[in-house]
Amino acid sequence: MSTLWIGTSWKMTKTLAEARAWATGLRDHLGDTAGGGTASDSAGDTASDGARGATAPSGVQPFVIPSFTATTTVSEVLGEDSPVLLGVQNAHWEDAGAWTGEVSVPQAKDAGAQIVEIGHSERREHFGETVETTRRKVAAALRHGLTPLLCIGESAEVKERGGSSAFILEQAAGALQGLDAGELARVVIAYEPIWAIGEAGRPATAEELVAPFAALGAAYSGKVSGLLYGGSVNLDNAADLLGIEHVSGLFVGRTAWRLEGYLELLRIAEAHAAGRRT
Ligand code: PGA
Helix, strand or coil, X not given: CCCEEEEEECCCCCCHHHHHHHHHHHHHHCCHHHHCCCHHHHHHCCHHHHHCCCCCCCCEEEEEECCHHHXXXXXXXXXXXXXXXXXXXCCECCCCCCCCCCCEHHHHHHCCCCEEEECCHHHXXXXXXXXXXXXXXXXXXXXXXXXXXXXXXXXXXXXXXXXXXXXXXHHHHHHHCCCCHHHHCCCEEEECCHHHCCCCCCCCCHHHHHHHHHHHHHHHCXXXXXXEEECCCCCCCHHHHHCCCCCCEEEECHHHHCHHHHHHHHHHHHHHHHHHHC
């Protein structure tokens, strides 16, 4: 039975103080105090002290993807041995060079990242991300030993035409083109329909997601590390979404930006994982 990935991208939110508070709260929740630390001495923690005793909820792989500015802060707070994986929201396909404003995968790795989010619909819409750039970025992440978190999703227009599954399969195939089985096994795919994302989106019903996940499952189940759902995930729909066949996690924006929301999602996932084991 595969692990349930439960993660959040903070998008363009949070100051360093807010990032530190969220990460400290998560670290403490996951059992840091078992190592003898307390919230009051967290400022003096070393990286390895920070993670001492922390464990992920059973059957759950937590991850957090802050803004670039908060990567190091969150990394230091969580600590080296943290069960929480850390990511960045984008990275360039080249390792270094004259690419003003960009961050490379080796730089992200140096700052503590283990995951690179690639191809979120906001980046495709506003920053010219294409199937070709997602392909190059997936390759760069794999080259440096990071997990590519490939986001795919169709617009409302494509959905209305009945083309959702074909569209997302094409996005995925383009980005994952040329990978061998071992490389593919290190990829996580997040299906995030554009019409379901953010304030302008509406939550998808579980019924609407059955067909796209059947298509993704047929192509990628057992071949990638995870098939996640994202888009207006909230505390009311999370359990139903996890119940859809082939869904092995949730990628969450707004609901998880408050730590309490994220912790509740972890609890929902842990209960779901326990239910699947019985
Ligand atoms: P949301 O964002 O949960 O706020 O809808 C989801 C996403 O863009 O990943």
